[in-house]
Amino acid sequence: MNRYTGAAALTAAVVLPMIVDRGLLEDFSRVFVLILAVLGVHLLTGTTGLISLGHGIFVGIGAFSMANLLDQNLPVVVALVIATAMAGMAGVIVALPSLRVRGPYLALITLGLAVMFPPIGRRLGRFTGSALGRTVDVGGFDPPDFLRLDDHPHIWNYVVCLIVVAGWFLLTRNLLNSRIGRAIRATKDHEHAAAAFGINVALAKTGTFAISAAMAGTAGALQAIIDPYLNTNDYDWTFSLKLYTSAVIGGLGSLLGAVVGAVIYVGLPWLNEFLGLLDSPSLAFGLGLLIVIMVAPNGVVGLLPRFSKKPNSETS
Template sequence: MRVVTALVAIAALIALPFLASGATLDIANQILLATIGAIALMLLTGFAGQISLGHAGLLAAGAFTAGILAQEIAAPFWIGIPAAALTGALLGVIFGLPSLRLRGIYLAVSTLALHFLVVYVGGEYETRRGFSTGILIDPPVVFGFEFWDPVAWYPVLLVVAVLVWLLARNLLRSRTGRAWAAIHDTEPVAAALGINVARTKLWAFVISSAITAMAGALFAYYRGFVSIEAFSLFVTIQYVAMIIIGGMGSLLGAVLGAAFVTILPHAIEAASGVLPSSGGLAGSIFAMNYAAFGLIMIAFLVFEPGGLVGILRRIGGKRGTR
């Protein structure tokens, strides 16, 4: 069943550009971008057990790195994306250091400072350079082909998402992944087993931050502009919701959570459009999204801590017993 499901999913992903409209492909691209960021957060929180509330700040750091390089020195994307990943890795070192002494809510608050710092720096750059509506970025060009529409971007983002998933899967099977699992369970026991806890934690922050910043740079190139308003604290809440709803400690959970959280606002908007009082609900869609995220996260935490992956496993187990 797993092989059949995988083949069907691969066939659907390949056929999507030929069957879907531009709007549908745009949603698919948003899911792929969210998948990259969700996998990065899952590595840090779901597997290494390190809490972070600075995810939106890392996305903004990657996006602004690509935008500033494109604006100031006309750097192409093959320089902007690695530079964004390097920026993320550097921030991962800086803001991973508190994890060596802080845990729980104190670590979460320290990572939250990352968000406000990046937002402040990005806002100052926009103001001083006069980019009131954001930094414009020209579409990437490869061999004379310009990537500007969802159809052209879809295979690129799909390949990047698959590569990030494979990288994460191999990391989890390596000595680094086993060390993350050990410190996630019990740090004193991990240290007693000879694991360098400090180095392992820092590696988790560095790898996760680099992937997240790369996702932010891809988002900037895909949208064609960078604005600090796109990286509010609500974005961090969305990514936390992705790994909770999808299922903590599962790469498949990161993918399912990214798809669910990305599609949810569109589903709410579509549902409000068919209701009799849709005109009065038009201004409340954003508030409805907030309420929906809160209710769904509470429901999963209380009734299904395993997330969507837990539901799938239970369904598969029931089928296996028949």
């Protein structure tokens, strides 16, 4: 994204609460949160080539951490930071096999984790409310007085989501354009060559995994604020697979792909329901990914003329 599209997007995001009604604005907040979750997958798979089919569990860890931290009457901002850190730490643990295990095996391990997350979560009923789920107590999260938003909590939620997501976006962009970002990309292109040039491959992989998991964790924590009802069943393997699929369909070559991916994540089921085509959106996601693999190797973003000249972003 260049400066002008960025400014236009920001203006649109600021004007939006003034023109749309409450329900639609809440939907936009949800899209922002999903952008963050998809961006997490995007960062990991796009820059390191590691396949994680389990990013839904980091979203879940973020959400349930948030709920339990709020139970302890922590301020929302503090809880948000701690929840993010916990998801990041979970990411480090999951990243450990990725240092030794390559290619499809990591996809296998993360898919297994995604399958096991709901049953494990149900066992930890004290934190997750077992099979019934739990509510999140976000009381005390009031907007500052000068904004005069006391009667409009949904606008305040929207503003918070916007700021947090924009913050993560800037951070990711700057990270990728820095020395660290180049080091990470080098490990993807050729691990041994990167190691020979003095790049700590293990650190680069683990670090990227942690950041991407933390991002997903933030998304979960925000989700807990917007929709204060959580159930472990919502973080099952289809959720993780849809996140992954959306990121790949959107395109792994540029950050815009994560935005497109999130729009696809929300838009595909919506379009499907609107047209009354299928009962299960999974079929639409699967077919979408197949078509993208066949005709658009760089994702939907790769079809845009500006990006089509870029070299193929496939991982070998």
